[in-house]
Amino acid sequence: MIDWFKNLFRKERSTNNVKNYQALEAQRLIHQCEGESDWIYLSRHRNGFVREVAVRTLSENPSAEALTAILERLNDWVPVIREVAANTLEAYLSTHSSGDLLKLLTQLISLSKKERVDHSKMVKRIQEVLVQAESINETKLAFATSRGDSARFLFSTLWPVVREAPIPFLLDALGHPDTTVRQQALQRSAELRPEDAIRVLEIALDNSNSIVRSRALYAWLPLANDRSHRIETSLLDASPGVRSVALWASKKYRIDPRVVLERRVKGTPPNRKIEWLGVLGLAKQIDSVLISPLLSDALKHPAPTVRAIALELSDQGHEVLLAALDDPATRVVKLAGGLLHEQPWEAISEHVTHRLEDWHSLPELQRKTLFALLPKWQQLDFLMSRVNGTGIDAYWLRTIVLWTQEQYQVVDPITPKLRRNAILGKLQEFELSGLIPVGSVHRLS
Known part of the structure; x- marks a missing residue:
């Protein structure tokens, strides 16, 4: 050298x-x-x-x-x-042997994506080494535990070797920890004979990954002979994606999803979370009235996702929504707040103002949600009414200043104009007394 x-x-x-x-x-x-x-x-x-x-x-x-x-x-x-x-x-x-190459999969994949020159021949040569008789078992073991780009690269490497007897490989791939590999297996099943493809797809229909299930259902439908039971089962799947494919199929193959839902509601009540998500999800997509007999139990379910969907479907009025503000789950409280905004203010005003009297004892999320339900000008009125010459006035004055600074255009179609003027007049007094910065009134008027 x-x-x-x-x-x-x-x-x-x-x-x-x-x-x-x-x-x-x-x-x-x-x-x-x-x-x-x-x-x-x-x-x-x-x-x-x-x-x-x-x-x-x-x-x-x-x-x-x-x-x-x-x-x-x-x-x-x-x-x-x-x-x-x-x-x-x-x-x-x-x-x-392939041992050292398998440790360098990340670099190999990175090389295959470079474009300064064409590396495809070298990558193919490396893949040939990985599937040689003395190397293939080690490569399969690496594939079973790989993730991401490495898993997809090894799937593509092994496929040409196993395609003569592909079903065992594809079934194993459907259980791979990387969901993109499972999707690769589904794509390759399209290359099989129909009878072999059905074997693979029927396993994929019960996969834990919802994307795999939905794509498997879409691919399985044209190949199958007896579709009714599978479509009915998929209509009650916990995944919105699977249910959407099943709803599309129900129209094509003349299956009434309302009948499926009604039969399920009259049967054994749902027990597991995935059963509740399927029943409630289908009801949300086609007809919430059918689910009414089960809503009371759904609102008490330990899973926040179930309670949230049940809350959306509930037709029991603002009482249920107000009660949901005390739910321990953030998503349920936020959903209840959003749904309460759609209720007439007169129907919830007394409850909201009463709850806000316990301002400091309320959890922060509940306090913010209840306060946001007040019409804008009444929010300011509430804050100013707390200033009463006690030792905590500094807290309320700071809150008033922050509130005014957050406003750009106050939109409040509920508070009458006379009351709005009175609130602005009181804010003017605060400003003249030096309690809040000069210009606060001008910002809001």
């Missing part, structure tokens, strides 16, 4: 000043190298001479660590370095 570099140095020194400087720099750096780690570091150096010497040195006895650097140099901007790296990797592939 040193003799090669001396010859290169003599050739470049007499022809090009820039290259001469780079060669001198390379000569200085390589004489300082003490081991493989130094060569790996220099393989990323800005000087092309340095990188080339480093790659050539690493290629003499490449280790698993050196392989990482060589893979990076396959995309080097200097053609000679790319060529040296490619030759080194090819020699490595012919004499080593």
Whole structure:
């Protein structure tokens, strides 16, 4: 290697000043190298001479660590370095097993996405090594525990080898921890004979992932003969996506979802969360009236998701919504607040103002939700009414200032104009007394 570099140095020194400087720099750096780690570091150096010497040195006895650097140099901007790296990797592939390659999947995938040159042939060559007879079992084990890009890469690597007897592989892939691999298995099932595809799809119909279930149902429907039971089951699936496909299918194959829902409501009451989500979800999509007999139990269910959907479907008026403000789940409280905004103010005003009297004892979420239910001008009136010369006036005055600063245009179609003017007049008094900053009234008027 040193003799090669001396010859290169003599050739470049007499022809090009820039290259001469780079060669001198390379000569200085390589004489300082003490081991493989130094060569790996220099393989990323800005000087092309340095990188080339480093790659050539690493290629003499490449280790698993050196392989990482060589893979990076396959995309080097200097053609000679790319060529040296490619030759080194090819020699490595012919004499080593797949173990080291499997540790470098991230770098391999990154290389396949680079566009400086076409790396497809090298990637394909690596994939061939990974599925050789002595390597394939190790590759399958790595596939079973991989995630993300690595899992998808290994699926694509293994598929050409297993496609002659694909069903066991696809069934295993449907249980893979990475859901995108499960989706790959579904896509490949379209390449099978109909009778084989149905075997795979019927397993996928009960997959834990809702995207897999919905796509499997869509692919299974045209192939199946007896569809009614599966469509009815999918209409009550916990996933909105699966139910949407089932609703589409129910129209096409003349199955009335209302009949399915009514039969389910009259049957054994739902027990598990997924059963409740299916029944309530279908009711929300087609007819909430049918679910009325079950709503009382649904509103008491321990799962916040179930209680939230039941609250949306409830037709028992504002009493149920007001009670839901004390729900321990944030999503239920926020939903109740939003639904109460749609209620007539007269129907809830007494309850809201009464609850706000316990301002400091209310949990923050409930306090904010109840306060937001007040018409805008009455929010300000409420805050000013708290200022009564006690020791906590500073808190209320600070809250009033923050409230005024948050307003841009006060929209309040409920508070009468006379009351609004009275509230502004009181705020003017606060301003003149120096309790709040000058300009607060002008900001609101």
